[in-house]
Amino acid sequence: MIFPTLLLVFLVNVCSRPVEADICESKAKIVCYFASWAIYRDEDGMFDTNNIDPTLCTDIIYSFAGLDINLQIASLDTNADINRGGLSNITALKENNPCVKISLAVGGWGEGSIKYSVMASSQDYRDKFADSVLKFITYYNFDGIDLDWEYPTSRGGIAEDKDNFVVLLKTVKEKISPWGFQLSIAVGAETIYYNIPEIYKYVDYIHIMGYDLIQSTSNVTGLSAPFTPIKASINAWLEGGTPASKLILGVPAYGHCFNLLDASDHEIGSATTTNTCGGAYTDENGFLAYYEILLLLKNGYCDGTEVSDDTVYSWCGDEWLTYDNEETVATKTQYVLDQSLGGVMVWSLDTDDFLGLYGNKHAIVSTIYNTINSDASLFLENYD
Ligand SMILES: *[C@@H]1O[C@H](CO)[C@@H](O)[C@H](O)[C@H]1NC(C)=O
Numbered sequence: 001m002i003f004p005t006l007l008l009v010f011l012v013n014v015c016s017r018p019v020e021a022d023i024c025e026s027k028a029k030i031v032c033y034f035a036s037w038a039i040y041r042d043e044d045g046m047f048d049t050n051n052i053d054p055t056l057c058t059d060i061i062y063s064f065a066g067l068d069i070n071l072q073i074a075s076l077d078t079n080a081d082i083n084r085g086g087l088s089n090i091t092a093l094k095e096n097n098p099c100v101k102i103s104l105a106v107g108g109w110g111e112g113s114i115k116y117s118v119m120a121s122s123q124d125y126r127d128k129f130a131d132s133v134l135k136f137i138t139y140y141n142f143d144g145i146d147l148d149w150e151y152p153t154s155r156g157g158i159a160e161d162k163d164n165f166v167v168l169l170k171t172v173k174e175k176i177s178p179w180g181f182q183l184s185i186a187v188g189a190e191t192i193y194y195n196i197p198e199i200y201k202y203v204d205y206i207h208i209m210g211y212d213l214i215q216s217t218s219n220v221t222g223l224s225a226p227f228t229p230i231k232a233s234i235n236a237w238l239e240g241g242t243p244a245s246k247l248i249l250g251v252p253a254y255g256h257c258f259n260l261l262d263a264s265d266h267e268i269g270s271a272t273t274t275n276t277c278g279g280a281y282t283d284e285n286g287f288l289a290y291y292e293i294l295l296l297l298k299n300g301y302c303d304g305t306e307v308s309d310d311t312v313y314s315w316c317g318d319e320w321l322t323y324d325n326e327e328t329v330a331t332k333t334q335y336v337l338d339q340s341l342g343g344v345m346v347w348s349l350d351t352d353d354f355l356g357l358y359g360n361k362h363a364i365v366s367t368i369y370n371t372i373n374s375d376a377s378l379f380l381e382n383y384d
């Protein structure tokens, strides 16, 4: 009999939810994603929930759950999530910081778009999915769900996804919010996938993925996180009626790399050849954790670095890197404060310099934290 157990866990969870106290208020949110597969990396790359500092983040998001064959939420890796305790560990972090909100992300790039397109297409599927979400997040003591459908209408999706996504969000929101759970979504910087004037009505937060504007397979070099198009994306959400406080700007704690066709031609837009670059720890073609980039820079493998449009590129022999560093992340965080947006999101904790091997521990997240907490207007507000 699973039901009485579930009900009990449910009641305990809902009734023990901490009251929203002033002490938990933050000038801006710091939303930190954790990629659960980081537990499989070797040596200094290994990152598990013990490496998370829950006092640096206002929100932590465990990535990713997916959809099972019935299109209901399910673990994608029962070894990491259950056998090795990922799901119960992550929500236990609330013991170290009662203010932190812990959400579960469902979706992600690897899940593709088609299952989500089918699930969103009928009220029956949407209801069953929302029921399964409520059960799952209650059982594991999460504070909310983060929907990361990449992306409605694309990658095998259909035109109707755009409106079905809105109805899906409404269904999930109405199902979970009476119990105090929050609903956020992660959206691509590309706005064409979204019915912007409707979405904000049914979600608490919108995480704008302000990165991956170039793919590692591109035949020319380009910037992953250039700020001008990302600001244009933010403005599109604002102009569509989204309250600024619901918009969370995503910054990368990682970069993309390319192999140059000609090492002496290392500008933005230079020709690339088949990628062989990547990091020894993350072991993904065309991808480097921030700590892997810092290692290249420290060892003198790089011949030059430039800042362009509030993001960075470096060329290192025949490799070309695009990434954000502490300086560009501070600039972006300051923009969030100046525009009174809801906060900053980072993908991901496990690719930051979380051990402080090359500088500050949790270099990128610490930069966001320090920028927000040293903002002058914060002190003014305290004296009101
Ligand atoms: C959960 O915590 C245990 C005990 O600290 C740790 O050994 C394990 O690696 C953690 N699991 C994950 C997935 O982080």
Ligand SMILES: *[C@@H]1O[C@H](CO)[C@@H](O)[C@H](O)[C@H]1NC(C)=O
Pocket: 219, 220, 270, 271, 272
């Ligand atoms: C890259 O590919 C595009 C078409 O996808 C083509 O127009 C362009 O010439 C290519 N550039 C180089 C440098 O190969």
